[in-house]
Amino acid sequence: MMDSTECDAAVRESHRSGMDRVGDDVGTPVISVDGTAFFGPVVTPIPSGEAAAKLWDGVLLVAGTDGFYELKRTRDRAPIVH
Numbered sequence: 001m002m003d004s005t006e007c008d009a010a011v012r013e014s015h016r017s018g019m020d021r022v023g024d025d026v027g028t029p030v031i032s033v034d035g036t037a038f039f040g041p042v043v044t045p046i047p048s049g050e051a052a053a054k055l056w057d058g059v060l061l062v063a064g065t066d067g068f069y070e071l072k073r074t075r076d077r078a079p080i081v082h
Contacts, residue, residue, distance in 0.1 A: 033063035038070070045080040 018030035021037035062068045
């Protein structure tokens with residue numbers, strides 16, 4: 001039910017855990033890879049297959065790059081949800 005509070009504590013704890021890893025200077029989503037956490041990725045439409053694998057390879061690359069913090073650009077389309 002939408003008005004249930006049953007999962008509130010778990011959701012708050014999960015959110016806090018993510019924010020503790022990445023810091024409060026960003027929003028969500030947060031991804032953590034091999035102990036490195038950062039905001040994102042924000043992608044629309046969601047890639048699949050080989051495109052998803054290439055994106056994941058890029059995530060691993062930036063997560064393993066000492067000193068990498070951020071890539072960002074203005075969104076030019078609304079989210080595409082399938």
